[in-house]
Amino acid sequence: MSILARPNRVSRFLGTLAAAGLIFSLAACGGAPSTAETSDANGTRVYQSEFGPVEIPEKIERIVSVDFYTPAALVDLGVYPVGVVNSYFTEGAAIPDQYKTAVKDNGAASIGEYYELNLEAVAQAKPDLIVATSDFLPLDDPLREELQKVAPILTFEARDGESWRTRSLALAEILDKKQVVQPLIDEYDKRHDEITAKYGDLLANKAYTVFVPVADQWGTYADTHFSTPILRDLGATFREQQADEVNEAKFPNWFSYEKLDRLSNADVIFNMSTEKEVLAALEKNTIWKNLPAVQNELVFDYIPLSPTGSFGWAAENLDDLEALLAQVQAKVEARN
Template sequence: MPFPALPIRSSLARRLIAATVAAVIPLTAVACGSDSTDDASATRTYDSDFGPVEIPANPEDIQRIVSVDFYTPAALVDLGITPVGVVQSYFDDGADIPEHYRSEVTDSGATSIGEYYELDVEAVSTTDPDLILATDDFLPLDDPLRDKLESIAPIITFKARDGESWRTRSTELADILDREDALEPLVADYNSRRDEIAERYSDVLDNETFAVFVPTADEWGTYADTHFSTPILRDLGAHFREQRDDEINENGFPNWFSYEELGRLDNVDVIFTPVTDRAVLDKVEGNELWKRLPAVRNGLVFEYIPDSPTGSYGWALENLDALDDLLGTVSAAL
């Protein structure tokens, strides 16, 4: 049976107006670690999750920012800041990035610094950054490129594989850049919208178990509730199927299994799956073990939301809209 396609309605641009207006207010001069806010060389120590980093004491001195990861540019755009350098994914079609963020970055003239797995250090240098932002998955602490990048600008590293990382990264950036006023309306809008959707579909969220099923040509896996593609679904209160010990690795990524083990999914009521390759899904739908699964027999298999990795509050709002449509489709099918 084909997976129902879902209409996606985005109100992200409308919701960001308030944040954008607030963000044009000049940054407040703050000195932490210096007696004078007029000293451009003054620094303060930012205690990141991965150790202290010396950054400019005055947020006004952090004007040019490079992001070497996939998510952080969106968090910057939410704050009214466009990074001067981003990974190539922002210039490529098909990346799981909302179009609003892609166009905001690419239309600004930002520089591509290569992909996270093949960073162009020279391209980073040409942007003359005041600060480099990274996550521990896209630029591991033991990456040999770190020394070269740190010779260009200080690097602040955020967690990425934590189910709350999209939220904490946004709030920490707002603090670092003195842009809390830009973030506050997005936080309030997200919380209100989340609670509204959670209440509307409380019966579905409370009584059904969910899985995000990811098929490949020869294997399959499921995303856990702490995976970076599921945090907004989890934040709505969805109950995920109980995974066996061998189904998820220490980094929160799925382990992969042959299609002979599809019976593992007999403990899930509703299956979501990203539609990345129709031929693969056609093969799955023809599998006899798949057809026997309760969710399949009950017609409760649906296309998962696009752009499901969440990089910021604005991105999360867009995913809430998509999940509102998806849960409405599930509710109607139950």
């Protein structure tokens, strides 16, 4: 069963923003230097990022984000980027609708897709600051030199399992918006604790895997992958992966269906694919059909918005995971 979006999500999210005084005018994002910064008389400050010092403007009014996640973290702060990747303008991208609506309604321009940036569009947006993540704009990417001619680039980590949180908090600090993000942190923590109180034993006592099948291959997402952080944050036990299942970039390595027996140590499988041809191929595969999770009918569609980008986004993940865990709990109880 697929997880469907709850109709009251957008209204609840916007209500939280309004209650916290988060609805700001376009690009209202000036910030004071933080403890991680030093400033000078030239209107710039040095921010000590995790990839080294970056000289950024004292006053930041126009931000371009060249990655998939960061626009959501900015919108959480009431800050509207002037340029975002094209995923925010397309159907089907795993981004909550309110973030797509927010960037479009506040005049953001498309700067190409994260894997094929349009340098001219970035320049036309006239940013004071370009925000990136290390996966979508690696430190050795030749495009960096051209982008740095447009504006300084502030880069965040993306693949450590906590990056959605650390990136959101760092932006709140840089833009002097800590008081703005705090209500969202409080709401996330409250919902997190409610779900762990209800499903803590289920999460701890079953071994989970997030399974990514394609036409004739498969991989699994580790607990540090950007699609699994909220599941991990809830205390889920992940199946033990073999050493060759994750590469140096923290993405899955791929295996033939002949090696599906590796998943025999998973009690519950969360399936990322809804492709009919892929599902049909699995249903015909003897190894798949004999896996314990399949035999016990503990295979479920994974949440649809899993690449968490911000606290507001994470709150949606909590809603989806709560509904998913209710399905798992019901199936486990029915078999006992």
